[in-house]
Amino acid sequence: MTERIGVAVVGAGMAGQAHAYGYRNATMHPDLAGRVAVDLVAVVDANKELAESTAARYGFATAHADIQAILDDPAVDAVSVALPNNQYIGVIPRLLAAGKHVMAEKPLGRTAAEALQLARTAEKSGLVHAISFSWRRLAAVEGIAKLVREGAIGEPRHFSAWYLTDYAANPEAPLSWRYDRALAGGGAILDIGPHIVSVLEHVLGRTGRVVAADMRTVVPERPVPAGAVVGHGPVATTGERGPVTTDDVTTAITEFASGVTGHITVSRVATGVPNSLGFHLIGSTGSIRFDSVHPDEFELFTSSPPNGVTNGSRTVIVGPEYDSFAHTIPMPARGVGSGYGAGFVAQVQEFLGAIAGNGTMQTDFFTGYRAMLVCSAAQRAAATASAVDLAALDTELRAASSALTGG
Numbered sequence: 320m321t322e323r324i325g326v327a328v329v330g331a332g333m334a335g336q337a338h339a340y341g342y343r344n345a346t347m348h349p350d351l352a353g354r355v356a357v358d359l360v361a362v363v364d365a366n367k368e369l370a371e372s373t374a375a376r377y378g379f380a381t382a383h384a385d386i387q388a389i390l391d392d393p394a395v396d397a398v399s400v401a402l403p404n405n406q407y408i409g410v411i412p413r414l415l416a417a418g419k420h421v422m423a424e425k426p427l428g429r430t431a432a433e434a435l436q437l438a439r440t441a442e443k444s445g446l447v448h449a450i451s452f453s454w455r456r457l458a459a460v461e462g463i464a465k466l467v468r469e470g471a472i473g474e475p476r477h478f479s480a481w482y483l484t485d486y487a488a489n490p491e492a493p494l495s496w497r498y499d500r501a502l503a504g505g506g507a508i509l510d511i512g513p514h515i516v517s518v519l520e521h522v523l524g525r526t527g528r529v530v531a532a533d534m535r536t537v538v539p540e541r542p543v544p545a546g547a548v549v550g551h552g553p554v555a556t557t558g559e560r561g562p563v564t565t566d567d568v569t570t571a572i573t574e575f576a577s578g579v580t581g582h583i584t585v586s587r588v589a590t591g592v593p594n595s596l597g598f599h600l601i602g603s604t605g606s607i608r609f610d611s612v613h614p615d616e617f618e619l620f621t622s623s624p625p626n627g628v629t630n631g632s633r634t635v636i637v638g639p640e641y642d643s644f645a646h647t648i649p650m651p652a653r654g655v656g657s658g659y660g661a662g663f664v665a666q667v668q669e670f671l672g673a674i675a676g677n678g679t680m681q682t683d684f685f686t687g688y689r690a691m692l693v694c695s696a697a698q699r700a701a702a703t704a705s706a707v708d709l710a711a712l713d714t715e716l717r718a719a720s721s722a723l724t725g726g
């Protein structure tokens with residue numbers, strides 16, 4: 320029998336639209352095709368015009384300006400939330416209380432404390448909760464994680480990793496919520512940091528410690544927008560400028576529980592690099608280099624068998640051997656190309672599958688909390704110029720959260 324799952328997207332900006340795309344294409348997965356019918360019920364955005372245009376674009380039946388409309392709607396079973404970071408702590412508990420399964424964008428709130436509170440609330444609800452870590456679903460990242468687990472590069476030793484974007488490189492980019500610490504909780508560290516942290520944790524296991532971190536705001540003031548900003552603008556401005564209170568570029572040295580160490584640089588002012596998430600991972604017998612600019616491939620070097628003549632790394636091209644490639648793109652043939660959109664389709668497929676009882680969500684709110692823990696630790700390491708142990712920070716936050724809730 321076909322199960323009907325009614326879905327809504329809250330927040331129709333850049334990320335919300337990517338979720339809408341995911342729902343629209345979700346039943347390409349054979350576990351869902353013919354078994355789950357996705358009803359595209361509603362798009363909600365305080366900017367009603369944007370909600371309406373997004374609903375029309377992706378085939379959702381209705382558009383609303385307030386989440387109350389979907390809280391009251393029994394046709395909505397599952398909701399994606401893609402709002403400014405300060406909105407999660409208020410909106411998500413209301414959705415859970417109304418019995419809606421929730422997929423939240425990263426970061427899960429503004430702080431690790433908020434993320435923990437949301438994870439605990441979601442756990443108590445018994446509903447499916449998911450965090451949007453689309454990058455780790457890329458087939459190449461899946462392939463790398465598998466190779467590392469199988470020992471293809473021996474013992475992982477150290478890495479350099481990055482997520483570079485240039486959306487804030489232009490000092491005239493409007494002062495949206497992203498530049499205000501009270502609304503965002505952090506800049507590059509929270510906007511793009513959780514993605515690279517989640518990818519690294521998928522490949523290398525849990526982070527143990529942030530050894531040191533450095534955070535910089537290189538554009539201290541930006542033009543105040545005259546109206547709504549979608550994503551990174553552009554938009555008319557008032558002629559005034561306001562202060563930027565979040566980081567533009569952060570570098571953190573991290574150590575994994577396994578002992579692997581490396582550094583992560585996240586930047587939103589990487590002039591000339593629109594969007595590149597990647598890493599170079601060195602092991603005892605090999606190494607791997609990945610850059611999302613070429614999402615379906617990675618460079619693999621193995622030192623065995625030894626070959627002094629044609630030694631060097633080779634390009635591995637991934638394809639339909641991975642679910643996140645095979646069931647997310649229209650022509651799933653090696654070399655055709657998947658990418659950003661495929662990651663959103665794959666994670667929505669997993670979310671709907673978990674709701675339908677077809678499996679579990681690999682990245683739930685606790686995965687989101689763990690990534691926030693690393694980002695919060697980097698913020699604290701930068702502020703105190705000292706190392707921050709993740710287990711100790713976790714214990715501190717859990718104790719504070721229990722003291723607040725009495726639980």
Ligand SMILES: NC(=O)c1ccc[n+]([C@@H]2O[C@H](COP(=O)([O-])OP(=O)(O)OC[C@H]3O[C@@H](n4cnc5c(N)ncnc54)[C@H](O)[C@@H]3O)[C@@H](O)[C@H]2O)c1
Pocket residue numbers: 329330331332333334335363364365366369384385386401402403404406424425426451453509510547548549550551
């Ligand atoms: N996974 C990714 O690749 C990715 C990419 C971009 C953004 N994000 C995340 O998604 C979230 C949203 O980012 P964005 O770039 O889409 O932001 P955005 O500013 O483009 O869109 C946010 C939208 O939320 C609406 N909104 C604000 N408060 C609301 C409320 N209470 N009810 C209804 N609508 C409300 C605004 O009108 C706006 O249209 C952020 O947490 C961000 O970190 C993730």
